[in-house]
Amino acid sequence: MNYEALDFYEVDSLLTDEERMVRDMVRDWVDEEVIPNIENACREGIFPDEWRVALGEMGVLGAPLKGYGCPGLSYTAYGVICRELERGDSGLRSFASVQGSLAMYPIWDFGSEAQKNYYLPKMATGEWVGCFGLTEPDYGSNPGDMITKAVDKGDHYLLNGAKMWITNGTIAEVAVVWAKLDGVIRGFIVEKNDPGFTAPEMKGKHSLKASVTSELVFQDCKIPKDRILPDVKGLRGPFSCLNNARYGISWGAIGSAQACFHSAKDYAMSRIQFDHPIASYQLVQNKLSWMLREITKAQLLAYHLGEKKDNGNWIPEHVSLAKMNNVDIALEIARVARDIHGANGILDEYPIMRHMANLESVKTYEGTHDIHNLIIGRHITGIQAFTREA
Amino acid sequence: MNIVVLLKQVPDTTAKISVVSGRINEDSVSKWSMSPYDEYALESALQLKESTNGSLIAITCGPDRCAKMLTDAAAVGADNLIHVVHEGYLDSMQIQSLLSSAINKVGADVVLCGKQAADTNSGSTGPGIAELIGAGCATHVSEVKYENGNFSAIRLNSSGSEKISMSVPCVFAFDKGLSELRRPNVRGIMMAKKKDITKLDAGELGVTVSESEVKLISHASPPEKAPGQKFEGASSIPTVVTKLRDEANVI
Numbered sequence A: 001m002n003y004e005a006l007d008f009y010e011v012d013s014l015l016t017d018e019e020r021m022v023r024d025m026v027r028d029w030v031d032e033e034v035i036p037n038i039e040n041a042c043r044e045g046i047f048p049d050e051w052r053v054a055l056g057e058m059g060v061l062g063a064p065l066k067g068y069g070c071p072g073l074s075y076t077a078y079g080v081i082c083r084e085l086e087r088g089d090s091g092l093r094s095f096a097s098v099q100g101s102l103a104m105y106p107i108w109d110f111g112s113e114a115q116k117n118y119y120l121p122k123m124a125t126g127e128w129v130g131c132f133g134l135t136e137p138d139y140g141s142n143p144g145d146m147i148t149k150a151v152d153k154g155d156h157y158l159l160n161g162a163k164m165w166i167t168n169g170t171i172a173e174v175a176v177v178w179a180k181l182d183g184v185i186r187g188f189i190v191e192k193n194d195p196g197f198t199a200p201e202m203k204g205k206h207s208l209k210a211s212v213t214s215e216l217v218f219q220d221c222k223i224p225k226d227r228i229l230p231d232v233k234g235l236r237g238p239f240s241c242l243n244n245a246r247y248g249i250s251w252g253a254i255g256s257a258q259a260c261f262h263s264a265k266d267y268a269m270s271r272i273q274f275d276h277p278i279a280s281y282q283l284v285q286n287k288l289s290w291m292l293r294e295i296t297k298a299q300l301l302a303y304h305l306g307e308k309k310d311n312g313n314w315i316p317e318h319v320s321l322a323k324m325n326n327v328d329i330a331l332e333i334a335r336v337a338r339d340i341h342g343a344n345g346i347l348d349e350y351p352i353m354r355h356m357a358n359l360e361s362v363k364t365y366e367g368t369h370d371i372h373n374l375i376i377g378r379h380i381t382g383i384q385a386f387t388r389e390a
Numbered sequence B: 001m002n003i004v005v006l007l008k009q010v011p012d013t014t015a016k017i018s019v020v021s022g023r024i025n026e027d028s029v030s031k032w033s034m035s036p037y038d039e040y041a042l043e044s045a046l047q048l049k050e051s052t053n054g055s056l057i058a059i060t061c062g063p064d065r066c067a068k069m070l071t072d073a074a075a076v077g078a079d080n081l082i083h084v085v086h087e088g089y090l091d092s093m094q095i096q097s098l099l100s101s102a103i104n105k106v107g108a109d110v111v112l113c114g115k116q117a118a119d120t121n122s123g124s125t126g127p128g129i130a131e132l133i134g135a136g137c138a139t140h141v142s143e144v145k146y147e148n149g150n151f152s153a154i155r156l157n158s159s160g161s162e163k164i165s166m167s168v169p170c171v172f173a174f175d176k177g178l179s180e181l182r183r184p185n186v187r188g189i190m191m192a193k194k195k196d197i198t199k200l201d202a203g204e205l206g207v208t209v210s211e212s213e214v215k216l217i218s219h220a221s222p223p224e225k226a227p228g229q230k231f232e233g234a235s236s237i238p239t240v241v242t243k244l245r246d247e248a249n250v251i
Helices: A017-034 A038-044 A049-058 A075-088 A090-110 A113-124 A236-270 A282-311 A316-340 A342-346 A352-364 A369-381 B036-052 B064-076 B092-106 B125-133 B186-194 B234-246
Strands: A130-133 A149-152 A156-167 A174-181 A184-191 A213-224 B002-007 B009-011 B032-034 B055-062 B080-085 B110-114 B136-147 B150-157 B160-166 B170-174 B197-200
Touching (some): A017 A075, A017 B064, A075 A090, A090 A113, A090 A174, A174 A236, A236 A282, A236 A316, A316 A352, B002 B036, B002 B064, B002 B092, B009 B064, B032 B036, B032 B064, B036 B064, B036 B136, B055 B092, B064 B080, B064 B197, B110 B136, B125 B170, B136 B160, B150 B170
Parallel strands (some): A130 A174, B136 B170
Antiparallel strands (some): B009 B032, B150 B160
């Protein structure tokens, strides 16, 4: 079944030639290498290592970063890459988001010149995988109260604490870990073989099964002094990373939604009930029409946000709105697509149930749907509603 | 070493083709792609470029839309891009005279192309160009190498394979090759964006496009497939057997 991406308003005609070439490159790769193998990867619960290699070879990791061997593409191109990857699977897009926006970006923006030169080229090629340690078992939406802490021991830092829900953790060579140093949140680069650092994989997920999710455990973990990120203090550090990742997700979710729409439309056209294709019935057309409507709005939102990111004319609340909306509609589209597929919708012959289960995670990570509502609520009213301790 | 690859943009194999008043309606083609055999020629040309440290020149002939395909070729490693711009129908001879003039203009040690284009299937470009530029030609090749000052190629057929050697200059028309066309990468795409396409028309090539020897009278869609036949019950077995034997010729 040849993939024709739904693009009702021809939003992709606004892309540059270069952005379209990048789109086609990633889309072809997803068709040839990801779609045929994704169900097996999910069943085995693995992120195929060939995908890491291919992403590095295509040169899409850390897409919008410039210099140090990074691609130097536009934010719009980064969004398009996320969309095409997530059309394959959210776990695949998660890998790229974490590598680029959460691990490479903080080193690129807040790292020393030596850190950038040492880590970024190898991360851009995918040789070194990165992960990002912010969330803790007891501190998810409220990272500011994190427990993990670093102590200055003169010639090194000593790190203690635990992080949870860390994409790429077990396969990462490099972890960007946020911990409190004298009560202030700082970023530290932890390497796989640092003493006192382990990254056990979390098993038993019903979602993002083709993605590695881990805990990061630091027990008197010794970190050389030159591994602190010198140029950022406080929550601004991790939040800057999250804003870039959330931006990518706002595009990525469209890819999932397009995949679900594509499958639902095809199924509805060929599934005969009461002597006619179910696509000929008004209730099914209503569902398809609603899907097209929401996808089109999401595409316009993402494209315009991309322009704003590229112009530097954006605020985090813009990103919150797009992440929240686009993931929300993608999840709802996956559910409605499952409905159109009837019983077949639960089979892995169709991508529906996998996208649906994935999007449950995507709705929660990188700022839950509710938290994004609170971010926008604060923007509207000027009153923060995250905590009662104002 | 100048390596020339000839590329043709054709309707993608997945695109629906509609015929309006006896002509293919090009405006309705949703996606244009590089002809698949040309992709094998391009991959082999890239490998030759790498093994000989040569220069790879990609040439196409066709309307403006074909420029994108040249940029795609640059993204995987073509060094120079030449677009012989021509709108409208050309017969095989006319195309060959335009392309061979462009080839002579740049000078080629070797020319690679697909054995036939996925749309017209005429299969005459390789041999026709070889004739016009005074080069030897081998068709249906799957692999080309440069060894000791000569080119060698593998030709596959149903009875096995044949290895041949040819002196410079020569033309190879590709069947399905050993390796699929490589995927571009971001670096290649960004370089391709900066690469100029040399646009030439018949006048600049010194070619007078004479009146076509071949008149295209009309296109027609293939006849619709007859619907399948359905038989129910054991009593239909003799009918099915008769049909399988006499109509389908499978037993």
